[in-house]
Amino acid sequence: MILNVARYNYPEQFGPSFDRLMENIGTQILEGRYILTDEVKQFESAFAGYLDTGHTIGLNSGTDALIIAMMALGIGLGDEVITQANTFYATVAAICFVGATPVLVDANPHTFLMNVAQVEHAITPNTRAILPAHIYGACTPMDALLRLSQLQSVYLLEDAAQCHGASFEGKRAGTFGEIGCFSFHPSKNLAAAGDAGACVTDSAVLADKIRVIRGLGQGRPNEHVALGLNSKLDSIQATILTWKLVLLDAWNESRQQIAANYREQLTGLPVVFQETPAGSTHVYHLFQIKTDARDNLLDHLIQAGIDAVVRYPQPIHLQPAFKAQGWNRGQFPVAEDLAATTLCLPIRPDMSETEINTVCGAIRSFYGAGR
Template identity: 45%
Template sequence: MIPFLDLKAQYQQIKPRVDEAIASVVASAQFVLGPEVTRFEDRFAAYCKVSHCRAVNSGTSALHLALLAAGVGPGDEVITVSMTFVATTAAILYSGARPVFVDVDPVTWTMDPALIEAAITPRTKAILPVHLHGLMAEMDPIMAIARRHGLVVIEDAAQAHGAEYRGRRAGSIGDLGCFSFYPGKNLGAYGEAGAIVTDRPDLVHKLSLLRDWGQAAKYDHVLPGYNYRMDGIQGAVLNVKMDYIESWTEARRAIAAHYDRLLAKCEFARPQPPAHSRHVYHVYAIGLSGRDEVLRSLQKSGIGAGIHYPVPVHLQKAYANLGYHAGDFPVTEHLAGTFLSLPIYPELTPENVAEVVTQLERAALVEAV
């Protein structure tokens, strides 16, 4: 059995330090925010090469607060993509705005900058690109369009901790960057957690207020806010993991390179990161016809493959009222029907990778016959 993800293996590697960090928070009784969270904010801001970080209780909360801090509200429109987890769309709706989708590029699988300007209307307030699977969107043209039209850019970097675009870290290029530390992420907490990073000092104070009931001081609520604070235990766990994030990232990249070599002669669509990007491989996805049968075959063989994502947001029942239909975004829909995510995590061995590829080739051959 080769699981899709093995968090237990990661825990065994860092168990003494994690156990000590958690026990320290329990002993201090600093359970909400507190010094471990503040320390993590400083470290993660430095890691992303930005000036400020505000830790929150989930990646969804990060997106929601970033939109609110940027002034997005009812009547506004936010341009984003449908090839993402539904949280991206949900956060826009939470703010009172309307998501406006554009298709993704068939090579990078991220937002196609060439389609953005046609989607801009007088109601457009922000652009929200999604860094899919660990590869950053083409940020330079996106930023150029945003500045030309006076729009805010919020990066959904939930899958892109440490990813780079022309030497700049995910979250550092747009006005705000949003991260998830869901346990399965490249940098994962032991529960729900998230963060917003920015170089804009005018937004940091508002983010601090919004995540803590709008309080400027205890019982002094200066604006409507939310209970979006990070737990102290999550801050402590993340501080331990910050010491490993780069080595884990390089391990993922080495595993992806091994997959690339073994799959070089196969007729599967594979990630094609531009030379100017650092892909951090939160997901290693390929594209192939007959995907569903291949997936079932792999699972029967003990290979924990998956799909990210099988139904794009614009075709989800929950968002039917947005008015989109099948055929509106052909690249997104094609990818959703062909994507297959292979196991990738730092502890995966070369032998594991070889076994995954062997079973994949066998399953694909059976499906082709």
């Protein structure tokens, strides 16, 4: 089958000076500059500056960022962490890996983000943290969660894996709570050439703890002062991320324009779009539409050579890995509905008008609608 509209275009992410980047990387390889080099420090400084936060600590993955953030805060056995039922597996798995108990709230049916109104009722004496996931690229309304975390004296963490550059009321996602956790997986708006991640924080104390944990618990060489992991951002990935970071805002603006084009062309069809909360920006890591005919529409798009995909077709509370948590079908109805009805359309910063029209034309033809 011919692919008419691809989901990714990796060559476009590197621009016309790719040879210069590869020469830089080749030098690092030949000189053995792999781990915690100046290139890593350069990216950490640049990303902290981009977010206007105090510290970035580069790590092996976004999953490690979540785990290490909770380790740095001392979250563990007997503690509860509140998150949402419509997030990626890693958000909840990280809570379990540190020995804590995940407590779920449902999604907001309009924004597809955490239902902030349910969080207060989920707090118990064992709650140690609230962990919203800024899903699909939209920033969760953080004002209410920030007030609640301060009032209840619990930590506020952020799973910012899908929202590089998004903001709420002018403040970047990932910088509201004690620690923000980022992924730079190749699918992300800011993408490494493999797995990579980071924690960001304004706290120098927490930054130092995270650095110790990522380096096998070493305070200095051969002195292990804490239990730690081996989770260090390598120099090659750091170089690639620094290379791309200067383009991130322009890419996000392109994604927003493409999303607006999709909305304009698809308005009037029996599809629902994710709403962006007031005060938030959306950087469209994914462009989701909601339709009762999701599976048939997906088949139609694939047959038309359009690389559409379903993300998270099974919500967290119904995943076999979390059976021991005792969650039941029907417990989080909005998350279940989103899992059954949402579909991601291709969205890349370099998408052409022809590609956008191809996607929209295929959807209109599925519904028997003209232009």
